Structure formats: structure tokens, C-alpha cells
Amino acid sequence: EPRSPPDKIAIIGAGIGGTSAAYILRQKFGKDVKIDVFEREEVGGRLATMTVQGQDYEAGGSIIHPLNLHMKRFVKDLGLSTFQVSGGLVGVYDGETLVFEESSWFIINMIKLIWRYGFQPLRMHMWVEDLLGKFMRIYRYQSHEYAFSSVEKLLHAIGGDEFLGLLNRTLLETLQKAGFSEKFLNEMIAPVMRVNYGQSTGLNAFVGAVSLSGADSGLWAVEGGNKLVCSGLLQASKSNLISGSVMYIEEKTRTKQTGNPTKMYEVVYQIGSETRSDFYDIILVATPLNRKMSNITFLNFDPPIEEFHRKYEHIVTTLVKGELNSSVFGSRTIDNFGLGTVLTTDNSNLFINSLGIPSSVKKEENLQPSADGTYVWKMFSPETLTKAQILKLFLSYDYAVKKPWLAYPHYEPPEKCPSIILHDRLYYLNGMECAASAMEMSAMAAHNVALLAYHRWNGHTDMIDQDGLYEKLKTEL
Ligand SMILES: Cc1cc2nc3c(=O)[nH]c(=O)nc-3n(C[C@H](O)[C@H](O)[C@H](O)COP(=O)(O)OP(=O)(O)OC[C@H]3O[C@@H](n4cnc5c(N)ncnc54)[C@H](O)[C@@H]3O)c2cc1C
Numbered sequence: 001e002p003r004s005p006p007d008k009i010a011i012i013g014a015g016i017g018g019t020s021a022a023y024i025l026r027q028k029f030g031k032d033v034k035i036d037v038f039e040r041e042e043v044g045g046r047l048a049t050m051t052v053q054g055q056d057y058e059a060g061g062s063i064i065h066p067l068n069l070h071m072k073r074f075v076k077d078l079g080l081s082t083f084q085v086s087g088g089l090v091g092v093y094d095g096e097t098l099v100f101e102e103s104s105w106f107i108i109n110m111i112k113l114i115w116r117y118g119f120q121p122l123r124m125h126m127w128v129e130d131l132l133g134k135f136m137r138i139y140r141y142q143s144h145e146y147a148f149s150s151v152e153k154l155l156h157a158i159g160g161d162e163f164l165g166l167l168n169r170t171l172l173e174t175l176q177k178a179g180f181s182e183k184f185l186n187e188m189i190a191p192v193m194r195v196n197y198g199q200s201t202g203l204n205a206f207v208g209a210v211s212l213s214g215a216d217s218g219l220w221a222v223e224g225g226n227k228l229v230c231s232g233l234l235q236a237s238k239s240n241l242i243s244g245s246v247m248y249i250e251e252k253t254r255t256k257q258t259g260n261p262t263k264m265y266e267v268v269y270q271i272g273s274e275t276r277s278d279f280y281d282i283i284l285v286a287t288p289l290n291r292k293m294s295n296i297t298f299l300n301f302d303p304p305i306e307e308f309h310r311k312y313e314h315i316v317t318t319l320v321k322g323e324l325n326s327s328v329f330g331s332r333t334i335d336n337f338g339l340g341t342v343l344t345t346d347n348s349n350l351f352i353n354s355l356g357i358p359s360s361v362k363k364e365e366n367l368q369p370s371a372d373g374t375y376v377w378k379m380f381s382p383e384t385l386t387k388a389q390i391l392k393l394f395l396s397y398d399y400a401v402k403k404p405w406l407a408y409p410h411y412e413p414p415e416k417c418p419s420i421i422l423h424d425r426l427y428y429l430n431g432m433e434c435a436a437s438a439m440e441m442s443a444m445a446a447h448n449v450a451l452l453a454y455h456r457w458n459g460h461t462d463m464i465d466q467d468g469l470y471e472k473l474k475t476e477l
């Protein structure tokens with residue numbers, strides 16, 4: 001006898017994780033389940049745009065990899081348009097000079113790279129592509145509806161001990177062991193970690209590989225802003241958005257219409273100054289659980305639900321429309337400065353992690369200067385930039401906007417990932433960020449948790465934590 005679906009599901013957080021979970025839960029449990037999505041700020045979460053003189057730019061999650069198949073499927077299902085993102089020519093600044101500058105001539109570029117680093121860029125590319133190939137196995141498992149009850153089990157199923165090893169070692173150790181040189185690591189790898197994760201090569205090697213895949217070609221974004229995926233999924237899932245802040249979750253026994261006493265979860269939330277509450281059969285927490293970020297208390301759980309203390313990196317996105325002082329990066333005039341992105345090496349005197357000309361969310365307006373010849377520039381920095389700091393980088397500017405984030409986990413291997421199952425029917429998506437934080441990682445975690453909740457509700461234990469899936473599915477027609 002199939003079990004009847006749950007009456008009500010709560011999802012806390014309307015970022016890409018929460019909204020993709022709503023979309024998949026609707027497909028699995030059907031039309032009669034009531035799905036409430038709680039969001040205390042904006043739908044989209046860390047996918048958000050900022051406006052400079054009438055044009056919108058991504059302030060948070062901006063680039064999507066061509067092999068991020070969940071994101072690809074969402075935009076297709078929702079009928080959204082996409083465009084290719086290019087950051088222009090890249091240079092690497094060490095605080096004194098540009099130690100590397102990309103050329104617009106492919107052949108010159110190759111010669112420059114080989115001259116300085118030998119075949120290390122090629123070897124690095126092959127290392128990343130090999131891991132990406134293994135990562136792609138998750139799509140096969142998920143299309144066959146298999147789910148995993150922990151981040152470690154999921155990673156082991158796709159990449160075996162190698163993937164768990166990546167989680168427990170730094171990128172630096174891993175690449176040093178593989179024979180990459182100090183110079184290559186400092187000048188090519190550390191700058192990519194700094195722009196993507198605001199950290200250096202001390203982060204875990206799994207997120208390191210994800211970050212390096214963010215330097216592949218074919219990166220894309222959603223026209224109108226990546227956050228449109230979240231609002232689209234929310235609407236398509238026919239969920240009910242509750243614009244409120246969840247404060248407590250407590251397990252209680254309730255008597256349902258059937259007359260049977262049932263264990264349910266009470267969610268206490270605040271809308272403005274009003275406190276309300278509702279009961280749910282299943283809850284998905286789709287936001288990082290720590291005091292500074294979600295501030296959710298779990299009351300009277302036996303055994304108690306652990307406190308989460310993971311530190312998230314403080315990163316500020318600043319958009320400036322102005323005339324770049326290109327002489328900061330060498331003795332060059334702006335006319336001879338052809339770079340669209342400046343990455344930085346680890347240097348404590350630098351107050352920015354990166355600087356670049358961002359794509360606007362409208363494809364036809366990209367990488368064009370405005371009428372006065374100036375561009376909008378985007379900077380990532382660990383702290384809010386002062387006016388004096390902005391004036392060190394720009395000869396003049398007429399507009400600056402900023403957005404601070406608790407952006408992604410501070411990575412410090414060995415990583416101990418939080419549980420996905422916090423309690424019987426209470427699940428946690430963002431534990432997946434311990435491996436790597438990216439839109440696709442949240443979408444993949446959401447897919448896994450939605451399948452896990454569905455199988456556990458229906459007692460399909462054979463669909464959870466299956467070993468040897470790769471071999472099993474390889475031989476399946
Ligand atoms: C500056 C920056 C650049 C990035 N660039 C990229 C990129 O280029 N490519 C990429 O793939 N990834 C990128 N990322 C990472 C990516 O944006 C995130 O991994 C992803 O968006 C996380 O989505 P999420 O839904 O898991 O969490 P979130 O987006 O954080 O969603 C959680 C939501 O929960 C809400 N919430 C929290 N607490 C409560 C509560 N108590 N009650 C109700 N609601 C609550 C929050 O307001 C939030 O909206 C970037 C991130 C940042 C910050």
C-alpha cells in the first residue's frame with residue numbers, strides 16, 4: 001500500500017537551495033501537499049542584483065558552469081534566456097606589478113603560459129576535468145532517484161575515497177604533492193581561490209577543484225538575473241511564500257483529522273512584529289545554520305540538535321562606475337590597459353581580492369563603456385572599501401554601491417560535514433557547502449534532500465545509500 005503523501009511541508013529559505021527543493025518535492029509528492037517556503041529577506045538569497053545607473057549586475061552568485069546540469073534544466077523548464085559570460089582579458093597583480101597578463105592572441109597566450117609555467121596549466125586543466133567527469137555521476141544517480149543520507153556518503157558514491165580525500169586535504173598539499181611549482185600555485189591558483197572564495201590555497205581540495213572549474217570556458221548566466229531561477233521555481237512549484245523569519249522549531253504531538261496522535265514540527269515565525277506558528281509533517285532547512293545567519297533555535301528535541309558554528313567569510317561586493325587608475329597596476333596609461341579582470345596574489349597589503357568589468361544581466365549591454373568612456377567595475381574585498389581606497393584605484397568615480405555578504409564557508413580541512421538528517425523528518429541542505437559552495441551544489445543538495453525525504457516517508461530504504469551505484473547503473477539499459 002503506498003503511504004498517503006504528507007499534508008504540509010515547510011522549507012526555510014528561498015535561495016536556489018530552498019526553491020529547487022520546493023520544485024522537486026512538488027514533482028515527487030504531487031499536487032495535494034501544501035508547501036510553505038519561508039523567506040525573511042529577498043527570494044534568491046545569495047543570488048541578487050545591484051543597480052548602477054539603471055543597469056543591473058550580479059552582486060552574489062554570477063557564473064554558472066556549462067556542465068551544471070541542474071541549473072541548465074531549471075532555466076529550460078522555466079523558459080528563461082541565458083547568455084555567455086566573459087570577464088575579458090585577465091591579469092594577475094601581486095601588489096607591485098602584473099605578474100601575468102593574458103593576450104588576446106591565442107598563440108601568444110600559449111607561448112607566455114608555457115614560457116612561465118611549462119605544461120602546468122595543461123596538467124591542471126586535466127586534473128580539474130577528471131574530477132568534473134566523476135562529479136557528473138551524481139546526475140545519473142539522481143535521475144534514477146537514488147538519495148544519500150550524508151554528504152560523505154554522497155561524495156563517496158560519486159568519487160570514492162579520492163573525493164573524501166579531497167575534503168580532508170588542503171588544495172596546496174594536494175597540488176604540491178602532484179608536483180605543481182610554488183610559482184604556479186602563487187601566481188595562477190591562489191588568485192582564482194581569492195576571487196571565487198576569498199581564501200587562499202589552504203581551503204579543501206574539493207572546493208579548490210570547483211573553484212578552478214569556475215575558470216573554464218563556456219560560463220553562462222541568466223538574462224535578467226540568476227535570481228529569476230528562484231522566483232521561477234517557487235512559482236512553478238505552486239508553493240506558498242511566507243515572508244517571515246523562522247525563530248523556533250519544536251517537535252510536538254498533534255491529533256490530526258484522522259484521530260491519530262501524530263508527531264509534527266511546530267514552526268514559530270515572525271512577520272513584522274507579529275509572531276505566528278504552524279505545524280508541518282516535514283521540514284527542510286535551506287539556509288546555513290548558525291547564529292549570525294539564520295538564527296533558528298531547535299527546542300526540546302531528544303536527542304538535542306547540535307549547535308552549528310561554521311564560520312562564513314565576510315565578503316563585500318562593490319560596484320564603481322569610474323575611470324580606473326590603471327597606473328596602479330604598472331606604469332601603463334588606460335589606453336594601453338586592455339584587461340577586463342585583475343586577480344590578486346596573496347599579499348596582506350592588498351585591500352581587494354579582485355577587480356573586473358562585470359557583465360550586466362542584459363546580454364546586449366555587456367562589456368560596453370558608457371558614453372563618457374568609463375566602465376562599471378566590480379570588486380570583491382574582505383572589508384568595506386573606504387573612499388580613500390576607492391580613490392587609490394580610480395582617478396575619479398561618480399557612483400559606488402556595495403553589498404556585504406556572509407558569502408561562503410571558511411574552509412579548513414579536514415572538513416567535518418554536518419548531518420543531512422537532523423531529526424526524523426527534519427532535513428538540512430546547506431551542510432553540502434562544507435564540500436563546496438556554488439549554485440549547482442545547493443541545487444544538487446536540494447535534489448538529494450527532496451529524494452531522501454520522499455523515500456524515507458515511503459519507506460523506500462533500497463533507494464538510500466546504495467553502494468556500488470556506478471557499476472550497477474553502468475550496466476543498466
Ligand atoms: C559574492 C558571491 C559570489 C558568488 N559567486 C558564485 C558564482 O559565480 N557561481 C556559483 O555557482 N556560486 C556563487 N556563489 C555561491 C552561491 O551564490 C551560493 O552557494 C548559493 O546561492 C547558495 O544558495 P542557498 O539557497 O543554499 O543559500 P542562500 O542563497 O543563502 O539562501 C538562504 C535563504 O534563507 C533565508 N533565511 C535565512 N534564515 C532564515 C530564517 N530564519 N527565516 C526565513 N528565511 C531565512 C535567507 O534570507 C536566504 O534568502 C557566490 C556567493 C557569493 C556571496
Ligand SMILES: CC(C)=CCC/C(C)=C/CC/C(C)=C/CSC[C@H](N)C(=O)O
Pocket residue numbers: 060061062063064065068132135195196197210211213214356408437438440441
Ligand atoms: C559545482 C561545479 C561542478 C561547478 C561550479 C563552478 C563555478 C561556477 C564556480 C564558481 C564559484 C564561485 C563561488 C564563484 C564566486 S566569484 C564569481 C565571479 N568570478 C564573479 O566575479 O562574480
